[in-house]
Amino acid sequence: MGWFKRSPWVLHYNATSCNGCDTEVIVSLTPLYDLERFGIINTGNPKHADILLATGSVNDKSVQVLKTLYGQMPNPKVIVAVGLCAISGCVFQDCYNVLGGVDKVLPVDVYVPGCAARPESIIDGVIKACDILEEKYAHRKNTYARTQP
């Protein structure tokens, strides 16, 4: 059964975003949108998280933190890039210290466009990420079964 689909726990990291997308992520937890009705919890702890919601254009300072957070999450895990900055760097992409997008450093699974991304599209992105989480779990289980004697 797909338990990941029923209870994806989210970790949110602001990789030098302008805070627009971050407030939208928080807004999607409010009574109006209520992410928790899908079982989604904003954990704030990478060791409990399944989905990494990364916002912002990722610069030289935040890239280390982003990599550390991703490394601390237990498998299976999924990255969702929220907002145009996290997808391409948006208007900041030519800055000297900006890497221009989360996918320059980590394997992004779902892109949520928008500047700032709407709460509806963020929720939609997380729900899509759940399916990928299931796929990754199935893949992981199969490869694990094959490698074991």
Next chain:
Amino acid sequence: MNTICEVYRSLSILERMLVFLVLAPFVGGLLAGIDRKLSARLQGRYGPPLRQPFFDVLKLFQKERIVVNKFQNFNIVLLFVFTIFSGALFFAGADLLLTIFSLALAGTFFILAGFSVGSPYSHLGAEREVIQMVSYEPMVILMAVGMYQVTGSFKVADLAQFQEPLILYLPGIFVGFLYILTIKFRKSPFDLSMSHHAHQEIVRGITTEFSGPALAIIEVTHWYENVLLLGMVYLFFGFNPWIALGMSVLTFLFEIFIDMNYARFKWQLTFASSWLFTAVAGISNIIVLNFMT
């Protein structure tokens, strides 16, 4: 209800323990689901489905096992074993004191688990858990003492079948027990060491370094513990099973209500207030009882 009690009395001790071990996680999980749904409704949200805690635990069992210290999960398994041991003792009708001490031992292993990992968040959570234990433990012992004064027995089976309402003899102790029950349920204003509501301070205290199956075991242990604590509330009203069951449920709903209405206390206030409650409500009740009998 009376037939249920009859059936329960006809079971042997081992069978009663087995009933607890099998049924308690379902009851505890359902209570956790009611908690989350009701909390959401009180906040004006729709809330997750009632079965959400089960989904969470089943998912956590499918996650990767990350261990930073090879002894950390040993402590968690001991926490689990001693909690279900004390619960099984309680529901088998054995000694109330042994139940309480075994539960305290389980709490100790939880603290050791918090200290066994390197994360400062986890250490902070463990230190706060020590303070919480010091806060609630006197009242739990006083509850057993008060019940002994009235009934002349520490055996849970005798206490549950005591024909007079214990609550009339022990109103102060019940109030004090309600106060520390909030700490035991890990509810606001006393959720210092490990909060249920994610994304609060110190990223979830003791459980910071526990992921996947270990976290799932902690959660299931908490369900067992909740059922055991509500069983203790049952004892106060044991003269009538229906009233007792109703009061246990009411107590749980009351704790949710308190949880929603209070911001977190500082540890000084938690410690001072719970000892004050223990002294005023608990000890005075025992002194009065002493003069009555």
